[in-house]
Amino acid sequence: xxxxxxxVLLAAGTAIATTTVFSAMAADVTLTIxxxxxxxHGMNAMxxxxxIKMMEEATDGRVSGKIKYKLGxxxxxxxxxxxxxxxxxxxxxGYNPGRYAATKIVELPGYTGSAKAASAAYWKAHExxxxxxxxxxxVKLVALMTHGPGQLHSNKMVTSLSEIQGMKLRLGGGVSxxxxxxxGATGIRVPAPKVYETLASKxxxxxxxxxxxxxxxxxxxxxxxxxxxxxxxxxxxxxxxMNQEKFDxxxxxxxxxxNGIFGLTTSxxxxxxxxxxxxxxxEAAKATSDxxxxxxxxxxxxxxxxxxxxxxxxxxxxxxAKGIDGEAAxxxxxxEMAAQ
Numbered sequence: 001x002x003x004x005x006x007x008v009l010l011a012a013g014t015a016i017a018t019t020t021v022f023s024a025m026a027a028d029v030t031l032t033i034x035x036x037x038x039x040x041h042g043m044n045a046m047x048x049x050x051x052i053k054m055m056e057e058a059t060d061g062r063v064s065g066k067i068k069y070k071l072g073x074x075x076x077x078x079x080x081x082x083x084x085x086x087x088x089x090x091x092x093x094g095y096n097p098g099r100y101a102a103t104k105i106v107e108l109p110g111y112t113g114s115a116k117a118a119s120a121a122y123w124k125a126h127e128x129x130x131x132x133x134x135x136x137x138x139v140k141l142v143a144l145m146t147h148g149p150g151q152l153h154s155n156k157m158v159t160s161l162s163e164i165q166g167m168k169l170r171l172g173g174g175v176s177x178x179x180x181x182x183x184g185a186t187g188i189r190v191p192a193p194k195v196y197e198t199l200a201s202k203x204x205x206x207x208x209x210x211x212x213x214x215x216x217x218x219x220x221x222x223x224x225x226x227x228x229x230x231x232x233x234x235x236x237x238x239x240x241x242m243n244q245e246k247f248d249x250x251x252x253x254x255x256x257x258x259n260g261i262f263g264l265t266t267s268x269x270x271x272x273x274x275x276x277x278x279x280x281x282x283e284a285a286k287a288t289s290d291x292x293x294x295x296x297x298x299x300x301x302x303x304x305x306x307x308x309x310x311x312x313x314x315x316x317x318x319x320x321a322k323g324i325d326g327e328a329a330x331x332x333x334x335x336e337m338a339a340q
Contacts, residue, residue, distance in 0.1 A: 149232020
């Protein structure tokens, strides 16, 4: 009886191994995906697996992908792809100040809606307004996305805007940096993967990031209090980019198939992942007994809206220098988000 069980188990193991080999062999091209967040992060646990599946289905298994970690720092990802050290990655625009301007429009406070709605509106705005600025030149732009509303997470409890004055906050760059400065905080720049140790070592008092980081970066342990601004203090702007030469090396058939899922479809999928990750983060915070969420009062919401006006004006000047009608683009994004 034991012998029969052993034979069955061996046969099952062989079948699994054979299936794995055939699955690997089925792909003519396996794209190297560079990712810089922890494997448990929503981008790695959900977004990349979803995109790999979409690519495999679109190309009948001819094009697949495999995630690799620590190929480069978060700010180095664009150049890493442009140089061909990897084929696909995701970038946060704020990590490269001065390189992007149009991307800041979607980061502005004041929008209402989910990351899915924002990401869909973002791609459409890019096609209508931002494309001519060609800010992603040198790579193939696969998708655009935003994370959910950025909130303030800190170890001390913050109950009003005035208490942010003088705090040392990790700020990712882009509009979040402008928001921190307007609130009187001292900005500290470290990439997202370094946030946990930055807060644990008391090098910063808090961080502005979306709720997903309560789980994705374990902020339930080092930033136990959240000061929530309805709609968020900002939204982070990201892109998924691909090495252009690698894309061009694919067959015409596969290029056409991938172009059928890249763009709006991938942007919407990525936005959905950010929303799911936010839900997981909120649930993690609520399930942790010493974590608390304080929502900004109506007075603080009005005060923040007033603080945000100069930030918006500053961004509009930056994008107008690129020949973009920023006001029209901002109104377009807001309208598209409201229609979702």
